[in-house]
Amino acid sequence: MYEKPHQSSTYIIHTSLLFNSRTLKFDTDQSITVNPKTGRIVSVTPTPPNLSHVSYPDLDLRGCTVLPGFVDAHAHVFVHPYTETPALNQERDESLTERVLRAGNNAKAGLKAGFTTYRDLGTEGAFNADIGVRDAISRGIIPGPRLFVATEALASTGGYEIRHENKIGGTSVPRLSDVCDGVDGVKMGVRRRLGAGADVIKFYAEYRRRTLRFPQPAWPGSQSIRYPPYATGGGNAILSSMNPPSTLFDQEEMNAIVQTAKRAKCPVASHASSPEAVIMASNAGVTSIEHGSLPSEESLKAMKKNDTIYVPTLCVADIELDDKEFRKAILGHARKANEMGIRLATGGDTGESAHGNNVRELELFLEAGISLEDTLRAATLGGWEACGGDWCGYRSGWVGEGWQADLVVLGGDLREDQGALRRVEMVIKDGNVVVDGGFIIE
Ligand SMILES: [Zn+2]
Structure with a gap:
C-alpha cells in the first residue's frame, strides 16, 4: 500500500513505458521527478541503467504503461x-x-x-x-x-x-x-x-x-402522435425525426x-x-x-x-x-x-x-x-x-518539466493489449497518488 510522501519533498517515479503526447511515441526508461507540494513535474530524465531497488517514497512503475492523466x-x-x-x-x-x-x-x-x-x-x-x-x-x-x-x-x-x-x-x-x-x-x-x-x-x-409541435409520449399513459408527419431529412436519422x-x-x-x-x-x-x-x-x-x-x-x-x-x-x-x-x-x-x-x-x-x-x-x-x-x-x-x-491556468496532458503531475498507470503494455485501458493500477493527480489498486486514497 502506498503512503503519501512528505508534502515538502520531491520523489521520483520510474517508468519503462511512458506515452509522449507530443511526439506520439512511447518513451522507454524515463524517471519523472515530481513535487507534490506544487503539483508539478520537476524533471523527466533517463532512468539510470543500473537501477534495481526502488525505495519509498519513490515509485517503481516499470512493467506498466504510464500516460498523462x-x-x-x-x-x-x-x-x-x-x-x-x-x-x-x-x-x-x-x-x-x-x-x-x-x-x-x-x-x-x-x-x-x-x-x-x-x-x-x-x-x-x-x-x-x-x-x-x-x-x-x-x-x-x-x-x-x-x-x-x-x-x-x-x-x-x-x-x-x-x-x-x-x-x-x-x-x-x-x-x-x-x-x-x-x-x-x-x-x-x-x-x-x-x-x-x-x-x-x-x-x-x-x-x-420545435419538439412540442409533435410531442413524444412522456408519461405513463400518454399517447403517440397517431399520424406522424412525413420525414423531411432525406433519410437522415436525426434530420428526419419528428423533431429535427x-x-x-x-x-x-x-x-x-x-x-x-x-x-x-x-x-x-x-x-x-x-x-x-x-x-x-x-x-x-x-x-x-x-x-x-x-x-x-x-x-x-x-x-x-x-x-x-x-x-x-x-x-x-x-x-x-x-x-x-x-x-x-x-x-x-x-x-x-x-x-x-x-x-x-x-x-x-x-x-x-x-x-x-x-x-x-x-x-x-x-x-x-x-x-x-x-x-x-x-x-x-x-x-x-x-x-x-x-x-x-494549468498545463496538463503531457509529461514534461513544469506541467501538472497527472499520471495514469495501466497494467501491462498498452501497445500490445488495448484492454489495458481498463486496467488502471494507479492514478496520480497534482503529484499525489489518488488511486492505488482500485481504491481512492483520501
Ligand atoms: Zn453534453
Whole structure:
C-alpha cells in the first residue's frame, strides 16, 4: 500500500513505458521527478541503467504503461445514465441534494477510471452547482478530477428547456439554460456565466426547438402522435425525426458569444450536429464543436479551416443509435476528421454514458479506426487544449518539466493489449497518488 510522501519533498517515479503526447511515441526508461507540494513535474530524465531497488517514497512503475492523466472533454458530473432515469426525471424530479451527492460519487468514479480532468459542459438543471463541486475538489474536500465547468449553457428563447405540456397553472421546473437573445443579450449571457465562475462557455448552436409541435409520449399513459408527419431529412436519422434540430442563434449572435468569451480568455464549446450549425459555430471561432455527428464534408472543411477542436462524443451514437449503418457513418466521420488533421478530444457526453466507463470513448475512437497514439493524444493533450490550453491556468496532458503531475498507470503494455485501458493500477493527480489498486486514497 502506498503512503503519501512528505508534502515538502520531491520523489521520483520510474517508468519503462511512458506515452509522449507530443511526439506520439512511447518513451522507454524515463524517471519523472515530481513535487507534490506544487503539483508539478520537476524533471523527466533517463532512468539510470543500473537501477534495481526502488525505495519509498519513490515509485517503481516499470512493467506498466504510464500516460498523462486522461481528460474527459465532455462530461456532465450531475447526470447519470438516461437508461437508469430519463433526463426529464433527473432534471425535474431529483432533488438538488441528491444530484450534488451523485456528482461526488460520479467524480470518484471518473478519477478511478484514470481521468484527472473533466471539462464539464453544463449542470442540466442544477443551476451553478458545478462551481461548488469544482471548488470542493480543488480544496481537497472530496476526491475527483480537476473540473473545468460551464455552469449553465446558453440558449435562445424556447431553445433548450424542460419540455412539458402542462404549462398552465404555474407549474415550475428548473431551467436548463441561461436564456439570451440578440447580440447585446448574448454578450450579457456570457458575462453572467463568467461572473458566476464558469471556466468554459457552452452554448447551443442548435437544438430541437420545435419538439412540442409533435410531442413524444412522456408519461405513463400518454399517447403517440397517431399520424406522424412525413420525414423531411432525406433519410437522415436525426434530420428526419419528428423533431429535427434547428439553429438557435444567428451568425452575429454566435460571433458575439465567442468574442465576449475570448476577451475574457475563456474557451467556448458549442453543441452542434447539422452541417449548418457546425459551420456557423466553427466560423464564429468556437474552441470546440460538440457532437457534430451528421457526416458532412463541409462541416469537416470548416473545422479544419478554423482550427476548431472536434469532440465527436461517439458514446452518444453508441448508446442511442440502433441503426448500425448510421452508427458506422458517425464513427467514419470522426476517423475522416482525424485523417484531415483536425484536432480531436475524447469526451463521452459522460453522464449519459456512465461515469467510470469514461474510457469507452477511447475504445470507440479505436473502433472508428483512429490509431492508438492519436486516440491517446486526443484523451490527454487534446483535452487540455479543449479546456483552453494555457488559458485554463494549468498545463496538463503531457509529461514534461513544469506541467501538472497527472499520471495514469495501466497494467501491462498498452501497445500490445488495448484492454489495458481498463486496467488502471494507479492514478496520480497534482503529484499525489489518488488511486492505488482500485481504491481512492483520501
Ligand atoms: Zn453534453
